[in-house]
Amino acid sequence: MCACVVLVVGMVAAVNLAVPLLAASSLHPSASTLVWIVDTYVIVFACLVIPGGAAGDRFGRKGILLAGLVLFAAGALLSAVAPGVAVLLAGRALTGIGAAAVLPNSLAVLLHAVPAGRRTATVATWASMTGIGGVAGNAGGGLLLAGGSWRWLFAAAVPVALAAAALVARTAPVSARHDRPLDPVAALLLVGASVALLLGIVQGPEAGWGSTLVLTGFTCAAVLFAAWACTELRSAHPLLDPRLFRIAGLRSACLGMTTIFFGMFALFYVNASFLQYAKGYGVVATGLGIVPLTVPIVLGGRHTGRLVRRIGLDATVALAFACVGAGLLGLSTSDTRTPYLAYAAWLVVTGTGVALALPALSGVIAGSLPPSQAGAGTGLQATTREFGSALGVAVIGTVSTAGFTAALPPDARGAHTVAEALARTPRAADVVTAFVAGTDAGLRAAGVAVLVLGGLVVGESWWARRTR
DSSP states (O other): OHHHHHHHHHHHHHHHHTHHHHHTSTTOOOHHHHHHHHHHHHHHHHHHHHHHHHHHHHHOHHHHHHHHHHHHHHHHHHHHTOSSHHHHHHHHHHHHHHHHHHHHHHHHHHHHHSOGGGHHHHHHHHHHHHHHHHHHHHHHHHHHHTTSOTHHHHHHHHHHHHHHHHHHHHHOOOOOOOOOOOOHHHHHHHHHHHHHHHHHHHHHHHHOTTSHHHHHHHHHHHHHHHHHHHHHHHOSSOSSOGGGGGSHHHHHHHHHHHHHHHHHHHHHHHHHHIIIIISOOOHHHHHHHTHHHHHHHHHHGGGHHHHHHHHOHHHHHHHHHHHHHHHHHHHTTOOTTSOHHHHHHHHHHHHHHHHHHHHHHHHHHHHTSOGGGHHHHHHHHHHHHHHHHHHHHHHHHHHHHHHHHHHSOGGGTTOOSHHHHHHHOSOHHHHHHHHHHHHHHHHHHHHHHHHHHHHHHHHHHHHHHHHO
16 A cells, blocks of 8 residues: 555656656647646646545445556556647546545555554554655656656556556455445536636746636636535535635645645756756756655654644744745755755755644644544545645746746747757757746745745634634
8 A cells, every 4th residue: 555655646756857858858848738747647636536535435445446556557658658748638637537546545445454553553654655755756757767758757657556456456455335425526626626727827927817818717717616615515425525624723734735735846846857957967866866855754754743742833833834935945046056965955954844844734634623524634635735736836837937938048039948948049058047047936936935825824823722
């Protein structure tokens, strides 16, 4: 089950390494298309993870887990052989559907398989695999992409997913089914609203913020989110009850989880391109270059509980947001002359903030709900994480592209990717300088957003405790 988690989470991290190779490939994707290649998987994953858990309850967790691994393999294979962008996006969406079936049911199968006395330690081990998945995705992705083609990344996921399916089929126990109803209409409304929101954000720089496409995207997002909320409020068995957000602690913790992953995956998206374009690293060195971020996440999470008991929950969460925001702002000062050790130091600061935030916010979400709604809490954590990841990629992709295009030399104006700009002008150094300027602008925007939203999270949590 832990291998399944590493697989689906590792794919989220690994694909960011392929962005420079995709940009220079025969697909000739635009800057907004590159964001969609990354985000299609993440947003489908985020919106369907709760329905994926409900499907496991209804039709059998082992069966849905197996189906998810097969869909994951099929989507990865389709992505690997894609002749064009449309097929690649379809493959990414199919892979996201598979991941949404895998993640919640891997935990459900695991909890059914272990004795009650070992469940707490088992859940902690399973949860730590998200950090391991990030490391594996970056290091393993770098090794695969060293072959020179982005297709290797997706092709390698196929046998791994099928091997995991074979092991699940052989070793995982069959658990009892429950008559938990499904609500496909609500799931489709949530996916549609999320895609429409990202459409408005991602297409803004290219189509114009006042264009019909962008305004239609934002309008559809508002309408579909409202329709989703109404549908869930009328449902006797909602997949995600909007009334849960009346709980102040739960509401602020969900916003906090979204914000942390917003900042972390905004960094993941630009880090690979920065190290390759600005520092001249190969894909293997680039994959390993992000490891300083993950070291505090993997090693430091277990110490957060002691810090919470010593200085309090609000102070711990405030320190977490300060570290993530400061780390992103510090990284935004990097350029081609910045030593890697200085860059790595800011990665450690950012990772320390993530290591403090995740256990603290997860504990608030879990503690805000009764035991009978533990499944809803797990689903909320997964949804907020992946939605924050998708939003972070979309926002930093939008801001950095706008900054990049504005800083390009005159003979490269109109290009939206480094590969496009290099094809228009021989002034490679000026293109790299423009790219660094755009990346720095994106990281500054992400850092400020994390600090502002973190202040709201801490403020609401403090106010809720004071009034209570």
